Amino acid sequence: MSAPASTTLVDHLASKSPSVRLPAIGEEVSQDEEWVEVELGREWRKIRLHDYEAIFSIQGLYERIVYDQLKCQSPQVVRRLLVEQLLAADVDPQSLTILDLGAGNGCVAEELRKLSVSGIVGLDIIPEAKEAAERDRPGLYDSYVVGDICETPSDAVRTLSSKSLTCLVSVAALGFGDIPPLAFSRAFNQIETGGWVAFTIKESFLLEGDPSGFATLAHSLLQDKILQLKAKKAYTHRLSTAGSALTYVAFVGQKLRNIDEARLPEIV
Ligand SMILES: C[S@@+](CC[C@H](N)C(=O)[O-])C[C@H]1O[C@@H](n2cnc3c(N)ncnc32)[C@H](O)[C@@H]1O
Known part of the structure; x- marks a missing residue:
């Protein structure tokens, strides 16, 4: 096609x-x-x-x-923010092998391919996402893993460990019934130290006391020097079905060290 x-x-x-x-x-x-x-x-x-x-x-x-x-603009916003920071740090996008967490049918990876990155690995929890990506955008992903990264032991983690991942991207997939803080943390820990992290999240999930757990996780990432923040931008992710603007926040940073998974229950 x-x-x-x-x-x-x-x-x-x-x-x-x-x-x-x-x-x-x-x-x-x-x-x-x-x-x-x-x-x-x-x-x-x-x-x-x-x-x-x-x-x-x-x-x-x-x-x-x-x-x-609904005029979604998240993939473009994330690509632009990431590339700005890569340029500022004099990093060649070709050095990136990206893990696309909550990859869906490949709309984000399609945007990231414009950066001529070295590779993209998709991860999603439902087989329909992988099937749609392969049906509509064949060849976009170097590999696409379907699985629940929260399981212990996790086949998904085992597969990802062999991929030498240098960048995590997650767009419009955190919170709600979708990706929980544990899944984000495990994916984060698959990225090499010094690698890049770019994600978007609904602004209200970052408010103190929000039950999604992402407010405390995001706070800990920065406070505990796990992620060095490079850029943060509030923007309209898309319109709601009723026509109002849904505000999300995009983050780009560099990984300093792993998230201590044992500490997660006290963090989130
Ligand atoms: C709103 S879609 C976003 C898809 C894609 N990132 C985009 O922006 O086009 C959210 C995706 O997250 C996936 N997802 C939900 N929970 C997940 C989990 N625990 N692990 C991996 N993917 C998950 C869903 O199956 C869905 O494909």
């Missing part, structure tokens, strides 16, 4: 997907409960935005909803 030269692959896939109806403007629900209606054959089916199995199973649907309708 090749996209016409004048459009991006995201546009191309969105144009191939079924029609989508959003709820009425102003009909705000919590982000984890957001839904759209999708025209499938002769019926309209209601699908939750966080039902990734269903969404990735329909070619182009994720692109149609998240990029076309």
Whole structure:
């Protein structure tokens, strides 16, 4: 499958997907409960935005909803912020082998490939994500691991340990019922010391006392000199299905040392 030269692959896939109806403007629900209606054959089916199995199973649907309708800009924001910091540190992007945590169907990796990085390894917990990435963006990933990095022992960790990873990227995948602090920490610990880390997270998850655990984890990363912060930027990740701006924060930093997993329960 090749996209016409004048459009991006995201546009191309969105144009191939079924029609989508959003709820009425102003009909705000919590982000984890957001839904759209999708025209499938002769019926309209209601699908939750966080039902990734269903969404990735329909070619182009994720692109149609998240990029076309809800104007998501996270992959571009992260690529730009990361490349700015690499340039400032005189680091060649070609030195990076990236772990794309919560990789989904490859929209982030597609953006990261523009940096001519050396390699990208995807990690996701559902097989539908890998299947969609291989269906829609064949050859994008050097390898794509499906598994739960929180398991002990973890096959995913064993596979990742052989990859010499020098950068962790995680976009729009932390918190909610998605990636918990333990999964982020284990992925972080797979990156070589001195490697790069770029991630985005919903701004409210960083507020003191937030139950996601990411506020205390982020605080510890900086306070305990585990991550050297290079850049931090609040931005609009996308619109909600009701039309309001969802603010996320993008971080870029350099790894100084591993997160002490034994201390995690007291940190988060
Ligand atoms: C909102 S999607 C983001 C996908 C991609 N990063 C993007 O921005 O296009 C969140 C992804 O995280 C994955 N995910 C959720 N929990 C996970 C976990 N514990 N480990 C790995 N991936 C997970 C989901 O399956 C889904 O593909």
